Amino acid sequence: MAIRALVWGENLHEQKNKAVAENYPIGMHGQIAKLLSEDKNISVSTVTLQDPEHGLSEARLNETDVLLWWGHAAHDMVDDVIVKRVMERVWQGMGLIVLHSGHHSKVFKGLMGTPANLHWREAGERERLWVVNPGHPIAKGLGEYFELEYEEMYGEPFSVPEPLETVFVSWFQGGEVFRSGLTYRRGAGNIFYFRPGHETYPTYHDANVGKVLRNSVNWAFNADRHAELMKAPNTPVASSIEPLVERGAKLTNADHAGEVAGAKK
């Protein structure tokens, strides 16, 4: 069965900025979906910020294996309920690909536990992405490096946790560098951050970018869901694996009052 990818688009600048609209007549989400659809193993659809529940209803997420997230100007308009829902899905095994300015999305910052800050400059400069981890599945089929002639610069330090693996490092014409492809696991969910994708440039028409996106969806896919990771269950003494005799003082039920309902103790 194909991997069910869902592209989430903010879909704002396509409506307001002429250059963006010309770059992406079918929307950025539409163009990203088009890149993914070149892989017959991926079944792709799109939703946007403007959809009810931002398109991320429980039902929709039930049918999603890997979510791709492009947002920029309206991170604060994303409802906290939906943010929490997406994070919980990732913890249970849904893959997540965070694109470019999505580094400042509530979902990404929430999953990283850091501000995910960086330096930036919008000057249409050259970016060269070097493959520093050629054996990683996300780099499959790429050369030593690939270039994007027009990109926004993101500069280090990128305040994110040390990744599981660094896949790409970018060189920028203006003198900066950036760790442009980073992998994480949070709970049972695989996360990939991929730097390029400024809306005023034709990044999502680039063949190498398409390859990376398709590779990353295949890499992030996990067919299983781990609902058990959402709970902190008590393991009663009576059913302990090894024989165990209860000892020592205990908390009372009253002591437990106030604890997170359904969570622990």
Next chain:
Amino acid sequence: MAIRALVWGENLHEQKNKAVAENYPIGMHGQIAKLLSEDKNISVSTVTLQDPEHGLSEARLNETDVLLWWGHAAHDMVDDVIVKRVMERVWQGMGLIVLHSGHHSKVFKGLMGTPANLHWREAGERERLWVVNPGHPIAKGLGEYFELEYEEMYGEPFSVPEPLETVFVSWFQGGEVFRSGLTYRRGAGNIFYFRPGHETYPTYHDANVGKVLRNSVNWAFNADRHAELMKAPNTPVASSIEPLVERGAKLTNADHAGEVAGAKK
């Protein structure tokens, strides 16, 4: 100058449960502070949930190098403003030692980006902490392992990100294991999670536990603060490091409306 450690205590069960009160007549925070004070390089003080701003005012945090956090039953009573403040301090370089049931604190879950769930059992069983990383500064002066005859069991899977390093792994009498000492960096802040510390047992009277706590404060200490990590500044083309000529389409000021104030773009 001594490292300024601040012990944050929930200070609830000491007031309500006789066994806890007897174990910790000066409060758990008080006893933890006492362990730290054995190190002349550490200057220690305590605050509790009940203090104004939970004792974590801006002024107080200005004077704190490493914060230790023990909480259990009242995680939800900790004000979100304070949670955010503590997280921001960690990102800028304050050390954080999270103790036992603090795994479910808002601060820890927020910094991990995961639910930090686990299995648990309160049966006064034997815990044996093995040093799996003998060269780590936090394990300095310990033997191959140390035992706590009475402890609460925490069992895997512990849903936290893969750590920078695993320092301890626990064996439990009832048949479980747990990664009991884990290090992280978030922004410029060092974080150590240390598993033992159930309130109905005398854990914070144990000599090895004291050693680990003192080691961890020394390890987590970072004299510098990195306020620059809290911003995502624009680097103007005019002041680019390498010569750069601006090209391509741009977003307008109107496009930037709605972005996070003071944060990015």
Next chain:
Amino acid sequence: MAIRALVWGENLHEQKNKAVAENYPIGMHGQIAKLLSEDKNISVSTVTLQDPEHGLSEARLNETDVLLWWGHAAHDMVDDVIVKRVMERVWQGMGLIVLHSGHHSKVFKGLMGTPANLHWREAGERERLWVVNPGHPIAKGLGEYFELEYEEMYGEPFSVPEPLETVFVSWFQGGEVFRSGLTYRRGAGNIFYFRPGHETYPTYHDANVGKVLRNSVNWAFNADRHAELMKAPNTPVASSIEPLVERGAKLTNADHAGEVAGAKK
């Protein structure tokens, strides 16, 4: 096309020890191969220490995607030429699954850069392997834990580098713990160390062990080979990506005499 797995067996104790021979009438390598053959996506064959070139000729390795290594008493009998050859294959993308006492093989120690020491006890005790990373592909289809009623104990500290991810942690009846499933990447090659497998016990007849082995072969598989990682080429100034004018003093050809032939400078 199926993944081509090759099981390497030391094949000594099967010949000398009655219990081992009874456990593994088709050899340990034969039994491991049998477990792998349950996966239709895996095409498996076996070689042993006694074969010419220990069965690991260039031709044979050309047809190998993932190598599984079981050795114990004769690590020193493995020719250094073959050790180097296997390591070079891993660096270029061949997967490697190191089993049990293979932790002391020259190949594993060479790839880890550490002595890979541990404590051990042969007492037929109970081992319980906890899944600490339930979303990892190698843990797919397993429960929270699985048990091996008879196993040799390996105890921490296991002197190996911090892994990419820890998949299993073992509890032992006698009181020890061990990180029993560890992943690494060296060059383009995926490596998995899996602890159980003592020859006097029926470990390789266990259904869960079979599942882990099949999962690990699927996880370690990389169809590509990266011969370019075996070289340190000069990038001439004349063909630099960005325009570059040579400056400063240089080494002479004579200075380079003595350098590693074909390697660097």
Next chain:
Amino acid sequence: MAIRALVWGENLHEQKNKAVAENYPIGMHGQIAKLLSEDKNISVSTVTLQDPEHGLSEARLNETDVLLWWGHAAHDMVDDVIVKRVMERVWQGMGLIVLHSGHHSKVFKGLMGTPANLHWREAGERERLWVVNPGHPIAKGLGEYFELEYEEMYGEPFSVPEPLETVFVSWFQGGEVFRSGLTYRRGAGNIFYFRPGHETYPTYHDANVGKVLRNSVNWAFNADRHAELMKAPNTPVASSIEPLVERGAKLTNADHAGEVAGAKK
């Protein structure tokens, strides 16, 4: 007591190449030692390839806390006995700072378990080292980045294991990037690889380079030595921590013949 740093220099090109000799009239090792001596907490001395045992006798290493290694053209002239000795010292807790072309030293490749290859170009081009991990002790006191106007280029992929943490990433004028500051732990020993340092340029006269070297020595220092990590001892059933009754079949003493003497079983 001061940290005892020992600088190991190949000391060849200083003797043969006029530019190198002019850059480093007291030898590269001498100049590196001079940079370290600015820290009153560091007591520094030097040895070279030409010394008996390359200056790395057991007695000398007994008095060494952190070893710095600069070599380039004569890696193959370093005796394997000394290489093994140095690696064993690192495993037991001696710190190691590997400089520039030392990436191809036997010691570094042996500790990494990888070929440590890369691309290179000697063109006196500009290198800009960005601090990607500003809270790391090795980056203490540095700005956002520092520049070396004349350096040799090293380009990715650098075939080394994923580090514990990446501290620096370099931008090169000719278009390449490189992970220029990487930390590892092998056994109980801390390892830092620091990229700059080509002998025909005045790199070791740079104030920021000096700061990094001093920081790295302080970071790598571990006062303790862990000889126990060099052994794989048997833990007899009779002295098991938890009560244990021996069961199952066993290997015989004859089965153990051929095993690594003094190592395991």
